[in-house]
Amino acid sequence: MLLLGIDVGSTTCKYVLADQEGRIIDKAYERHHTRQAQKVYEFLCRLEENFGLKPGRDKVFITGSGGGFIGELVGARFVQEVVAVSTAVERLHPDVRFVSEIGGEDMKAIFIKEKEGKRVRQVYMQNACAGGTGTFIEKCARKLGIDSERLREMGYEGYTLHKVSAKCGIFAEADVNTLIKAGVPVEEVMASLFEAVVYQNLSQLTKGNTPMPKVLLLGGPNLFFKGLQEAWRHHLRRLWKERGVGDFSKEDMERLVIVPENSLYYASLGCVFSAMEEEGGIYQGKERLRWWLEEG
Structure with a gap:
């Protein structure tokens, strides 16, 4: 099972992909130019193709100012941003x-x-x-x-x-x-x-x-x-x-x-650590998000 933490911020989107032990497999930090949902969709396409992110098996926890609505479309569990950051800080420092x-x-x-x-x-x-x-x-x-x-x-x-x-x-x-x-x-x-x-x-x-x-x-x-x-x-x-x-x-x-080295990713890391300990957030795929981008 893979664990994905996504941070949808006001100017950038970040993700951390980790294994069940919280070891980082991949991460990314990119500007979304006000197109938050499009950037998350691009992330999911990349992760499915390159790392085998799989609906129904893997977990996605999401945070950030734009995370709530996007999370609902892909089955992600939402984590309040301060909670996510604090979770990572208390675990790592x-x-x-x-x-x-x-x-x-x-x-x-x-x-x-x-x-x-x-x-x-x-x-x-x-x-x-x-x-x-x-x-x-x-x-x-x-x-x-x-x-x-x-x-x-x-x-x-x-x-x-x-x-x-x-x-x-x-x-x-x-x-x-x-x-x-x-x-x-x-x-x-x-x-x-x-x-x-x-x-x-x-x-x-x-x-x-x-x-x-x-x-x-x-x-x-x-x-x-x-x-x-x-x-x-x-x-x-x-x-x-x-x-x-x-x-x-x-x-x-x-x-x-x-x-710290991963200063940009603490909210995403907090989502990963939350996914290690909490239920929910089973990834439902990117199709509803694609539908919303094209038709919604």
Whole structure:
């Protein structure tokens, strides 16, 4: 029996295909360009042809903003996204106490605490505005003439920082425009943008709670953007010193704030781990999904 975890996000679709023991067989991360159902259908065609995904035998668990309706068409069991991510984190990183996940159009902060011998999750989300998300960062980079490859390597440490609002995408774009007109170097503008994103997370999204080590950074922006990782480590190091958590070196911060190899796939992995332990989600094939795409 194969286990398939699908994450249908606001800008991308991801899947992880695993065996019954949870060992990864295949995975993919692709933009859907607003055609979520079409991308999932393409995934299923590929998996049936290349890996023998079989209706009536294998299990599919699905999550993400677009997962509910699509899941019904293929027999998948739906898992709430925060539950899926938390399931993967607790299984793979039992010592993690705080998770930041930045997606294409939303952000999540997950606190994991011990209470009366049980692990308790406290979740805060921002999805009303795309400010501070991956789409927001990429849009500002395009305005600065920065391509995706260069954006990945742009740093945070050592640059002069300027005020950029990340609370509202419209205000942030106005701030970026002002900096461009003032002749501020693009490296400083991007460093300021990374500063704003992390500051927004730590000052607003955490609601005054202190993220405790270890910290896990998930999602495309946290994985792809070097400067964002540097900004996280800088601010958390300072915050932990101010609040008496510890006075850590830069080397310590590399160990305490981690970006895992499969950072993009934690929601999909959580679906796989849920499929290992829970009933339901028997794959019913892709025909109803194809019908909906063609006739629905």
